[in-house]
Amino acid sequence: MKTIAIIDDDQYIGDMLEEILKREGYDCLRAYSGTEAVYLLSENRPDLILLDLMLPGLTGEEVLKHITGIPVIVVSAKAAIDDKVSLLSEGAIDYVTKPFDIRELLARIAVHLRPSKNIPSSILSVKDLKLDILSHSVSAGGKEIKLTKTEYAILKLLMLNPGQVISKSSILDRISADTPDCTETSLKIHISNIRKKLRQVSDDEYIESVWGIGFRAIDG
Template sequence: MHIGNMLEETLTKEGYSVSRAYSGTEALLVLSGAKPDLILLDLMLPGLTGEDILPKIKGIPVIVVSAKADVENKVDLLLGGAVDYVTKPFHIKELLARIAVQLRDTTAVPAASVLTFDAIILDTDTHVAAVGQKEVKLTRTEYAILKLLMQNPSQVITKSQLLDRINEDTPDCTESSLKTHISHLRGKIRQISHKDYIEAVWGIGFKMKES
């Protein structure tokens, strides 16, 4: 049985609603009219490849399924926006578990309305940020960046992830201006706390800095 047919049959039996595209161009057409909860992306698609499509997918977790097993390729795709990478051949139970984890991460836990990291407090209902008892005046873009970093305090957020995930709130933020926004944000927090709370991870992205 073709792997695509097997996956479609198995996922349907597991209770998932499955939409299938047979080429890169068709995949983009499907995505233009629907937003699935998760995408399984094969790199070896006719027409546009999986590598071509990945940067065009916004706000949807993508698990890459590929026979390409070299580490550099995996790293590039994970840093480029994929949430996971499964190498063919794979055991279907493992893939089902990885799918369940991603769907659990996106649907199970409601977001906290007040985020804290050391002395930083961020109220996501009122959009007020404070260091200790002193409010920090942030722009809309600075607030969106800080919120995303504080929601994932132990995780390095890549530049592409930052841009993708804050794009709805701050469409004015571009790759060229991102560094400037983060520099201003770090400066405002440092002015009050006298500490650097945002760490640049060279060549990858940014994360909250442990004391």
């Protein structure tokens, strides 16, 4: 069983992560401050670390300097590109911005804990349409498709649930963290724009409208 250390002073986030990770079959260690994290890591060697930056005591940046040979995913509200580049250059293997999609975080954890053959891929597929959760790239028939942030969030949600009809209200609720300005009216426009971009590279149809309910990714 793989062990993941959660280093975060936010009790709610830490408890949520621990509950979900244990449900996924991981063991968990906890630290609530930078100082506690350094002590924890001196006594234990987890397989992966989820590290917040804004910690009491030592900061996450300072804690990172004490970590060698263990993959670290920074999970932080700091969203500036400079912060991400700096932490990645200093040893972190990945950077996830709060608030985050738990399914995306689980996919990133799974990828970084390979090479187990049972670890799921980070690539979502519907027919020849592919979406890479890690690189945020989308392609159909091998041809890259450029999507806006909102279009990407909508398509990712549909592809995470292939063949399942998702109501408009559910889509709006589940992408609200990434796209708070999206409305039911603009959702239809975003779906239309996604379809246009897909049709530019493929004759196949990937998204179906279910009248009066919502939309679904056509699986097969």
